[in-house]
Amino acid sequence: MTKKFLESQGIAFKEINIEEEIKYVDELKADGFRQTPVVSIEGMPKFSGFRPDVLKKISA
Secondary structure, eight states, X not given: OHHHHHHHTXXXXXXXXXXXXXXXXXXXXXXXXXXXXEEOOTTSOOEESOXXXXXXXXXO
């Protein structure tokens, strides 16, 4: 849902597939994340899951 939302709003993003780039799994776990997607937006705290409330702020 997060990816679809970003695409529908024309927001550029970098997708990292943790099944293909396993090195990121440990980093996410160290940051306390247990689910994906994890979204990192410059100037904002990282979050996981589909958060349309937060995503709408960057699409405005």
